[in-house]
Amino acid sequence: xxxxxxxxxxxxxxxxxxxxxxxxxxxxxxxxxxxxxxxxxxxxxxxxxxxxxxxxxxxxxxxxxxxxxxxxxxxxxxxxxxxxxxxxxxxxxxxxxxxxxxxxxxxxxxxxxxxxxxxxxxxxxxxxxxxxxxxxxxxxxxxxxxxxxxxxxxxxxxxxxxxxxxxxxxxxxxxxxxxxxxxxxxxxxxxxxxxxxxxxxxxxxxxxxxxxxxxxxxxxxxxxxxxxxxxxxxxxxxxxxxxxxxxxxxxxxxxxxxxxxxxxxxxxxxxxxxxxxxxxxxxxxxxxxxxxxxxxxxxxxxxxx
Amino acid sequence: xxxxxxxxxxxxxxxxxxxxxxxxxxxxxxxxxxxxxxxxxxxxxxxxxxxxxxxxxxxxxxxxxxxxxxxxxxxxxxxxxxxxxxxxxxxxxxxxxxxxxxxxxxxxxxxxxxxxxxxxxxxxxxxxxxxxxxxxxxxxxxxxxxxxxxxxxxxxxxxxxxxxxxxxxxxxxxxxxxxxxxxxxxxxxxxxxxxxxxxxxxxxxxxxxxxxxxxxxxxxxxxxxxxxxxxxxxxxxxxxxxxxxxxxxxxxxxxxxxxxxxxxxxxxxxxxxxxxxxxxxxxxxxxxxxxxxxxxxxxxxxxxxxxxxxxxxxxxxxxxxxxxxxxxxxxxxxxxxx
Numbered sequence: 001x002x003x004x005x006x007x008x009x010x011x012x013x014x015x016x017x018x019x020x021x022x023x024x025x026x027x028x029x030x031x032x033x034x035x036x037x038x039x040x041x042x043x044x045x046x047x048x049x050x051x052x053x054x055x056x057x058x059x060x061x062x063x064x065x066x067x068x069x070x071x072x073x074x075x076x077x078x079x080x081x082x083x084x085x086x087x088x089x090x091x092x093x094x095x096x097x098x099x100x101x102x103x104x105x106x107x108x109x110x111x112x113x114x115x116x117x118x119x120x121x122x123x124x125x126x127x128x129x130x131x132x133x134x135x136x137x138x139x140x141x142x143x144x145x146x147x148x149x150x151x152x153x154x155x156x157x158x159x160x161x162x163x164x165x166x167x168x169x170x171x172x173x174x175x176x177x178x179x180x181x182x183x184x185x186x187x188x189x190x191x192x193x194x195x196x197x198x199x200x201x202x203x204x205x206x207x208x209x210x211x212x213x214x215x216x217x218x219x220x221x222x223x224x225x226x227x228x229x230x231x232x233x234x235x236x237x238x239x240x241x242x243x244x245x246x247x248x249x250x251x252x253x254x255x256x257x258x259x260x261x262x263x264x265x266x267x268x269x270x271x272x273x274x275x276x277x278x279x280x281x282x283x284x285x286x287x288x289x290x291x292x293x294x295x296x297x298x299x300x301x302x303x304x305x
Numbered sequence: 306x307x308x309x310x311x312x313x314x315x316x317x318x319x320x321x322x323x324x325x326x327x328x329x330x331x332x333x334x335x336x337x338x339x340x341x342x343x344x345x346x347x348x349x350x351x352x353x354x355x356x357x358x359x360x361x362x363x364x365x366x367x368x369x370x371x372x373x374x375x376x377x378x379x380x381x382x383x384x385x386x387x388x389x390x391x392x393x394x395x396x397x398x399x400x401x402x403x404x405x406x407x408x409x410x411x412x413x414x415x416x417x418x419x420x421x422x423x424x425x426x427x428x429x430x431x432x433x434x435x436x437x438x439x440x441x442x443x444x445x446x447x448x449x450x451x452x453x454x455x456x457x458x459x460x461x462x463x464x465x466x467x468x469x470x471x472x473x474x475x476x477x478x479x480x481x482x483x484x485x486x487x488x489x490x491x492x493x494x495x496x497x498x499x500x501x502x503x504x505x506x507x508x509x510x511x512x513x514x515x516x517x518x519x520x521x522x523x524x525x526x527x528x529x530x531x532x533x534x535x536x537x538x539x540x541x542x543x544x545x546x547x548x549x550x551x552x553x554x555x556x557x558x559x560x561x562x563x564x565x566x567x568x569x570x571x572x573x574x575x576x577x578x579x580x581x582x583x584x585x586x587x588x589x590x591x592x593x594x595x596x597x598x599x600x601x602x603x604x605x606x607x608x609x610x611x612x613x614x615x616x617x618x619x620x621x622x623x624x625x626x627x628x629x630x631x632x633x634x635x636x637x638x639x640x641x642x643x
Contacts, residue, residue, distance in 0.1 A: 158343065204549060207636075211541055218612040219534075222343030224372075281548055281556070284637045303635040304616070 003063050007099040011068065014075065014092040015055035021048070023083065027074055028058045031067045066130045069105060069114040072096050077112055108178075111196045115178055124180050126194060129240040135194060138235040138274065139252065140179065140202035141259045142170055142209065143188035145228035145266075150187075158222060163187055166227070169216065173208050177201040183244040188229075190252070192238075199235055199277035203300075206231040206268040207285070210302055213266075231268040232259035262291050267301040274298075306423065308333040309348060311341050312357030312384065321355075322413045330419065341369065345376055353422070355405070357384040374400045377611040380426050386410055402426040450567060451527040455508055459524065464569045468525045468532035468605065469582060470509065471562040471590035472500060472539075473518030475597060480517075484553075492552035493517065499550055500539075507535035513575045518559070518590075520583065525565060525608075533601065533609030536561050537616070537631065540599045544636045561599040562590040565608065585624060593623045599631040 015024050021037070029035040041057050043049050049057075062068045076097070079090040097107055104127060106117040116127040129135060144150070144166065150159055163186060171181050174191040179201060183190045193201045209231060217226035236251030254271070263269040270278075275286065275298045286298035308323055308330055323333045336344050338360060345354070354373055358366050366389065373381040382403030383390060390396055393404045403422045405414055452458070452465035459465060474480065474496070480489055493516060501511045504521045509532060513520040523532040539561060547556045566582025594600045600620055601609070606629050620630035 155339070204545060208542070208545055211545075214541070215538070219610065220347065222346055224342050224346070285544070300636075305633040305635060 002103070003068050004099060004103065007068070007096065007103070008059050008063060010092045010096045010099060011062070011071070011075075012052075012055045012059040014090055014096060015058060016051040017091045019088060021051055021054040023088070024051075024054050024058055026083075027071070027078065028061065030074060031071050032061060032065050035061070066128070069100060069128060072100055073113050076107070080112075108196070113195055115195055118175075122175065122180065124182055124192070124242055125240055126178075126180065129194070131241055132239060134237050134239045136198075136236070137238050137251070138193045138198045138202050138233060139182075139238070139255050140174065140191045140193070140206050141188070141232045141234075141255050142166075142190075142206075143230050143259055145230060147187040150223065154223065162221065162223065162227060165216070165220065166213070166229070169212050170209055173205045173212065174202075177205050179205060190244075190255070197277065199233070199274045200279070200282065202233045203268070203270055203274065203278065203282065206233055206270075207300055210266060210268060210300070214302060228265040230259050230263035230265060232263050233268070233270040233274050234258055235271070235273050258297060262289065262297055264299070264301065267299050270298045270300075272296055272298070306330055307348070307352045308355070308419075309344065309352050310335045310355045310357065310384075311338055311344075312336075312355075313338050313360040314357060317357060317384070320410050320413065322415055323419065324416075330416070342372065345372060345379070348376065348379060351378050352380070353402070353419075354379055354381045355384050355403070356381060357386075358389055359385070359387045363389055370396075370399070370401070377614060380423075382422065384410065448567075449525070449527045449565075452524040452570075454526045454528075455524055456510070459570055461570055461572050464567060466525050466527070466565060466567050467570075468523035468530045468608075469564050469566045469568070469586050470504070470521040470523065470532055470536060471518070471560070471586045472521065473560050473590055475558040475560060477517050480553075488552075495550070495552045496557070499546060503539060504535055507531050509535060520586065522568075522570070528608070529610070530563070530565065530605055530608035531610075532563055533605065533613060536563050536599050536601070537613055540631055541634050558597040560590055560594040560596060562586055562594055562601070563599075563605045564589065564602040565605050589623055589628070593621070593628065594630075597633065601629045601631070603627040603629060 019027075025035065025037040028037070037049060037054055037057065038045050040061060041049055041053060043053075059068075062071045075090045075093060078088050079093055082088050100107070100114055101117070104117050105114040107114055116122060125131075144163070150162075167184055167189065170189065170191070174181060177193070178195050179191045179193040181189060182192045191202065191205065193199075209229070213227065213229060221227050232255055234251060234255040236249075236254070238249040238251045239247055241247050258269055258271060269289070270286065275283070278286070285300050289297045289299050291297050310317065310321065310323075310333070312335060318335050323330070338357075341356075348354075356369055356373065358369070361369060370381075373379060380402045382401055382405065383396060384405045386407040388406065390404060396404055402425055403418075409418075449466040450464055452467055474493075484492065497511070497514055497519075500519075500521070504511065504523070507523060509521045509523045511519055512522045521532075523530070523535070543557070543559075547553075551557055564582070564586050566580070566586065568580040568582050569578060571578060589600065589602075598620075601617060603626065606614070606617065616632050617629040618632060620628045622628065
């Protein structure tokens with residue numbers, strides 16, 4: 001992510017004009033773990049750091065760590081709710097937000113986060129993730145049932161047409177909830193979610209995909225039998241690489257096992273870590289599946305009266 | 306009625322001499338045999354299909370005929386210039402409505418034969434829904450004044466036939482008690498905005514709105530009623546709205562009704578409009594439909610997409626009309642949260 005010098009300037013000024021050095025350091029530490037301003041600036045511990053120097057140092061460290069937009073989110077939060085019950089008014093906040101929007105981000109008011117607006121294209125890492133770093137992410141995997149038979153039974157042109165339509169549907173549903181398609185391989189793919197409620201979003205996307213596919217089968221699918229899919233959601237740490245083939249992740253391996261071994265046709269299966277974040281309303285859509293003595297999964301399936 | 310001819314022969318269109326004619330044939334299409342399944346599957350309007358069997362292996366003909374027979378809203382005939390069909394009478398007994406042999410083909414199949422075929426279909430197979438005939442009958446019965454396929458020809462002050470949708474939240478009294486007027490008002494506004502946005506995608510306009518529901522109008526062209534799909538989707542996707550969009554903390558329940566009806570169209574003072582159709586849809590929605598259900602008059606169902614027919618069951622009769630009810634999608638596995 002390229003950060004304009006104007007944005008750096010605004011953040012630096014906002015810090016120096018809105019708070020003391022101690023608070024600046026504390027806020028920086030919430031974005032960059034273990035942040036020590038004295039260590040970064042090289043000032044001796046017994047000499048107070050001037051506000052301007054502190055603000056400039058923090059800003060440049062934030063830019064280097066690729067966390068400037070996260071820090072901007074934090075500034076918005078501090079401006080709204082204060083710190084430890086004390087109100088803190090952040091100066092130049094509108095200019096900071098506007099400058100981030102110029103850089104291709106939009107501020108999601110409800111979630112208080114900046115996210116890639118998409119006008120300049122959508123990237124797999126939301127324009128934020130850094131190549132090679134590991135993040136806590138949630139994933140939704142979709143796979144078409146009986147791909148081999150479909151390829152044998154129908155012409156290549158028809159199969160490709162249907163898979164493209166499924167991909168278009170899937171991508172639309174995922175991106176609507178700020179997810180990103182990380183991989184698509186013919187008859188299925190994987191989408192990643194990082195923002196908002198990152199466990200709820202892929203689950204809702206999976207449920208919507210099942211419903212949309214139901215409609216697609218009724219009205220558009222040219223196959224003689226309905227197209228069936230299996231879906232699974234899992235969450236966990238995963239390194240980020242633009243090239244999906246470079247990613248080695250136990251989370252993605254587990255996701256594949258859950259989808260291929262435990263998901264029934266036309267169902268969505270989620271793992272316990274995801275289920276625990278669903279809340280009462282969404283929980284009620286899932287029934288538990290005992291897959292071994294100690295392991296449970298949760299399944300959603302559309303049924304009719 | 307649409308005509309769909311499946312054939313590998315390039316000369317066939319010339320020989321058949323079929324063309325569009327207002328009130329009888331809306332569309333004539335020639336399609337290759339390789340696209341038989343794909344095209345037949347998405348054929349929605351009432352269609353008369355002709356299958357040219359000259360290029361089909363004899364062992365496979367039965368399979369093609371089965372597909373045609375199974376398809377709702379489709380009548381079918383055979384084009385058999387090679388004389389492969391030995392028992393034409395049996396073909397007709399099995400549901401075909403026409404069989405064109407070499408001699409008939411050489412003299413051409415014109416509109417006169419087509420009219421005879423349609424009359425035959427209606428007479429011999431009265432249970433087979435020839436929706437084109439049903440449409441004509443219905444048009445005579447209801448004296449439709451089609452409002453068109455979109456809003457471009459609808460002028461305030463004029464009387465038109467619309468697809469009318471009634472929508473109302475269930476448990477009105479409980480909602481008021483549970484949330485208090487201020488919270489309720491915000492939640493209801495958001496529900497209204499959701500409905501307004503949802504129906505707009507299907508060409509619908511929220512025409513009247515009372516606190517807990519209202520009437521949506523969809524232009525009606527006397528050929529199809531996409532509003533049926535709109536209502537179906539509203540019911541199918543309702544639970545996603547409950548979780549993502551609704552301001553109510555519990556799962557909502559609402560009733561939907563779809564009917565075809567006439568009314569004077571006005572953009573202002575809609576509360577003063579007097580219309581039998583409006584009265585009847587309110588009666589139907591408030592007195593007949595049970596909470597959480599979507600009901601459709603049989604007349605509206607005739608114009609809806611046939612792919613949805615299996616998802617409706619007969620709910621009973623109301624004011625002399627047969628009413629169908631959508632089977633409810635069962636998303637939840639646990640008790641509802643209230």
